[in-house]
Amino acid sequence: MSVVLALLALxxxxxxxxxPQRGLKRALVSVVAFNIFFVFLVRFVVxxxx
Amino acid sequence: xxxxxxxxxxxxxxxxxxxxxxxxxxITAAVGAAVFSAMxxxxxxxxxxxxxxxxxxxxxxxxxxxVPSPKDGLNELTEQLTAHExxxxxxxxxxxxxxxxxxxxxxxxxxxRVVAFFRGxxxxxxxxxxxxxxxxxxxxxxxxxxxxxxxxxxxxxxVAFGLVEASVATLEHLRESRDAEALxxxxxxxxxxxxGVHSEVVTRAENIRDELVRAAARGHRPSLEAETEQLRRxxxxxxxxxxxxxxxxxxxxxxxxxxxxxxxxxHPAVRPKVPEGLPLALMGFLLLxxxxxxGVVGAIALxxxxxxxxxxxxxxxxxxxxxxxSGWVPWKGLEEPLNRRALVLVTVLSVACGVSFAVSEGNxxxxxxPLIIAFVCWALWSLxxxxxxxxxxxxxxxxxxxxxxxxxxxxxxxxTDAGRLFFSNIAWFTGFELAVMGLVVLTIARxxxxxxxxxxxxxxxxxxxxxxxxxVLFSGAxxxxxxxxxxxxxxxFREALWQFRVLAMLPVISTLVMYAFDFPRDVKLVLGTLVLxxxxxxxxxxxxxxxxxxxxxKFPPHTTGHNDTMLFVTASVVCFLMLWEKPTWRHLFQATAxxxxxxxxxxxNDRRIAYVDIAVALLFIYWVSPRHRMKRLVTQxxxxxxxxxxxxxxxxxxxxxxIFKPVQKIRSIIAPAEETEEESSNVExxxxxxxxxxxxxxxxxxxxxxxxxxxxxxxxxDFSQSNFGHVGxxxxxxxxxxxxxxxxxxxxxxxxxxxxxxxxxxxKAQTFDxxxxxxxxxSIMVTYVLQAFGDMGTExxxxxxxxxxxxxxxxxxxxxxxAWPVPIAxxxxxxxxxxxxxxxxxxx
Numbered sequence: 001m002s003v004v005l006a007l008l009a010l011x012x013x014x015x016x017x018x019x020p021q022r023g024l025k026r027a028l029v030s031v032v033a034f035n036i037f038f039v040f041l042v043r044f045v046v047x048x049x050x
Numbered sequence: 051x052x053x054x055x056x057x058x059x060x061x062x063x064x065x066x067x068x069x070x071x072x073x074x075x076x077i078t079a080a081v082g083a084a085v086f087s088a089m090x091x092x093x094x095x096x097x098x099x100x101x102x103x104x105x106x107x108x109x110x111x112x113x114x115x116x117v118p119s120p121k122d123g124l125n126e127l128t129e130q131l132t133a134h135e136x137x138x139x140x141x142x143x144x145x146x147x148x149x150x151x152x153x154x155x156x157x158x159x160x161x162x163r164v165v166a167f168f169r170g171x172x173x174x175x176x177x178x179x180x181x182x183x184x185x186x187x188x189x190x191x192x193x194x195x196x197x198x199x200x201x202x203x204x205x206x207x208x209v210a211f212g213l214v215e216a217s218v219a220t221l222e223h224l225r226e227s228r229d230a231e232a233l234x235x236x237x238x239x240x241x242x243x244x245x246g247v248h249s250e251v252v253t254r255a256e257n258i259r260d261e262l263v264r265a266a267a268r269g270h271r272p273s274l275e276a277e278t279e280q281l282r283r284x285x286x287x288x289x290x291x292x293x294x295x296x297x298x299x300x301x302x303x304x305x306x307x308x309x310x311x312x313x314x315x316x317h318p319a320v321r322p323k324v325p326e327g328l329p330l331a332l333m334g335f336l337l338l339x340x341x342x343x344x345g346v347v348g349a350i351a352l353x354x355x356x357x358x359x360x361x362x363x364x365x366x367x368x369x370x371x372x373x374x375x376s377g378w379v380p381w382k383g384l385e386e387p388l389n390r391r392a393l394v395l396v397t398v399l400s401v402a403c404g405v406s407f408a409v410s411e412g413n414x415x416x417x418x419x420p421l422i423i424a425f426v427c428w429a430l431w432s433l434x435x436x437x438x439x440x441x442x443x444x445x446x447x448x449x450x451x452x453x454x455x456x457x458x459x460x461x462x463x464x465x466t467d468a469g470r471l472f473f474s475n476i477a478w479f480t481g482f483e484l485a486v487m488g489l490v491v492l493t494i495a496r497x498x499x500x501x502x503x504x505x506x507x508x509x510x511x512x513x514x515x516x517x518x519x520x521x522v523l524f525s526g527a528x529x530x531x532x533x534x535x536x537x538x539x540x541x542x543f544r545e546a547l548w549q550f551r552v553l554a555m556l557p558v559i560s561t562l563v564m565y566a567f568d569f570p571r572d573v574k575l576v577l578g579t580l581v582l583x584x585x586x587x588x589x590x591x592x593x594x595x596x597x598x599x600x601x602x603x604k605f606p607p608h609t610t611g612h613n614d615t616m617l618f619v620t621a622s623v624v625c626f627l628m629l630w631e632k633p634t635w636r637h638l639f640q641a642t643a644x645x646x647x648x649x650x651x652x653x654x655n656d657r658r659i660a661y662v663d664i665a666v667a668l669l670f671i672y673w674v675s676p677r678h679r680m681k682r683l684v685t686q687x688x689x690x691x692x693x694x695x696x697x698x699x700x701x702x703x704x705x706x707x708x709i710f711k712p713v714q715k716i717r718s719i720i721a722p723a724e725e726t727e728e729e730s731s732n733v734e735x736x737x738x739x740x741x742x743x744x745x746x747x748x749x750x751x752x753x754x755x756x757x758x759x760x761x762x763x764x765x766x767x768d769f770s771q772s773n774f775g776h777v778g779x780x781x782x783x784x785x786x787x788x789x790x791x792x793x794x795x796x797x798x799x800x801x802x803x804x805x806x807x808x809x810x811x812x813x814k815a816q817t818f819d820x821x822x823x824x825x826x827x828x829s830i831m832v833t834y835v836l837q838a839f840g841d842m843g844t845e846x847x848x849x850x851x852x853x854x855x856x857x858x859x860x861x862x863x864x865x866x867x868x869a870w871p872v873p874i875a876x877x878x879x880x881x882x883x884x885x886x887x888x889x890x891x892x893x894x
Contacts, residue, residue, distance in 0.1 A: 008670070024806055039750055
């Protein structure tokens, strides 16, 4: 579900911003940030969980 | 008022260009007749041989040997008779190489001279190879239960006859040379063994005798029990070998002697009186027909290109004044001269019609092929781009993809051959890729000529936001960069090509669809195509399962392919959306009628992921929808039913009753019962995902690029299914490994941007059509992502079309509803469809 969340849910939430340009920037930033967070989880957190 | 249409247009066209039409018809007739008379005719000669084993002779001659079965060696006969060495022998026996020169027709001789001029005269080996290749195509051998039929189609009657006769002789000789020699070989081996054993027996007997003599001389009794026992065994073996060798010798002789009785020529080869093809009278009629058609098409082409013929209907529409009289007087007003390019085109078309008639020897489809091709080219050039795209979309959702194992490979459906053309490689690319590339070229060419058009064919206003179009192109660029990156890192070009070609087509198709369709106006067209596709697919699936599979005792796990899931899921969601957005009786009736097909198709498709797709898509729809009446109703209903649903799930989790089948389905996805097919499938996928993730750890940021295979850290049973690590079932993890987190983000970012525009537009959409279209687009995106995560979603051609449609719906509606600030669109002056009447010849 993480990919659905990153690619669809986060931009839909970002679209609520009253300013369209700012909303688009937020959507892009949230997608990229989520992906970086995903890498962090897989690289550092998941291995420690065993 | 009667509105004159095509018939009147045709009459006017033919009256105006009657001379040109006559010339076209004459050219076609003359070329057709000339080429037909110069072309070699095909002569078909056949023979039918009845095969029966002479059982009595076998029994009488060799009562202890098993009688050979009549079917022995029959299945291999086709292969043996058409083997390369047999064909070479046949060519030599009939003396085809000597007849080569004299058998050539006039066009062939001309061709030979041209080739000889550049390359010198052909060598005998080359002629032999060419003849063998020709014979390979023209000799057919079919074997039924007890008949062998041999057919030859050859440009010479006598040669065809000679070839069949020689083939029949080969058939009769084959058995003798093959079976008898094989038996003789076995007999000779046995003879060799026999002589070896015999010498051993003699030696052993002599040894025993010597030992006995020596023992008698010494006066004591020797212990020769072991030696004697071995001698007895050897003697017994010697007798057995003697019998077997004798039997094989007799069998070989029986086969040799009975061979002539085994084959009975039921229908011997005879020289035919008439060549293959239609009778001459019918050919003449067909030539007349194609000539007339060529003339008519020539006249139409000339008038379209230059003459500007108008029908009364067009005049009525333009002038808003009904045409009430027609004078039948040829218009003598100002008339444009004939277009030279059109004249050349029409002449070429007329010649092509004549040649195709002669070459096809009366095949109606090939005869009319030039006209059909000309019509298709004209239609492609003149019609809006959405029509060929709709046709491609229909083909993508209805044709069978051979790589998708349609109908479990038990049935060759009516759309299988067309599917092979569409989805398999022809001329380096698949038919689908060639079609898309052709449409791209067409679009560019039309755009370049757009300035000279009075009205653009495609909707050039209200285009999708630039940001969305750029995101799609950015995805394409990222794929190309990953391709180059992978190859530079030592990836295999061929594998890379298979990995990225469907993925790379998506931006191209999306750009075309975003440009060609104008939503919501075209929503009904697109949905109608999907309805048609889903109905055709489900009907084919039902026919297969109930008329083919079950009656023959086969119970395939699925009928339609993996790629059809998107179609059925989208169709199901649209049924739901109609009621969700506007719950009327009419919608209820329509949704129920359509859902009957779709539900059946879903059941026959039998994919767990389809139900997950529907559930998640509906959850998204529920989430993004405002609190309208249906949402409130569903919420209240769900809250009220929650205790019952929980009970149902708890009880049904381990139950086997069919009432709890939905719970079992959900369980098979979340936590399948041990030692079931679902559990095995989940484990295999888990292993593959683990291997992908471990491989990804090699380069988490930029990945490997295309052309590589992931490492099999944990052995998997279906590693071959992933093309030995080149393709992952989980397309998301696979892309993550291919492009790293940067590549994945760049390739799929367009989905995020589309979701953003979707959410902004949905708030502005008020009409039923707009809302259903937008929510359908969301459902397609959700399904695409889930299919990508679940089972190679990025590797399916039909999915490219679905995503393209979703992006086009969102993009067009975003601009149309003003959900995104775009520069004021260039207002295009809408000029009249019809050019000014000055200088136009009118006859109404």
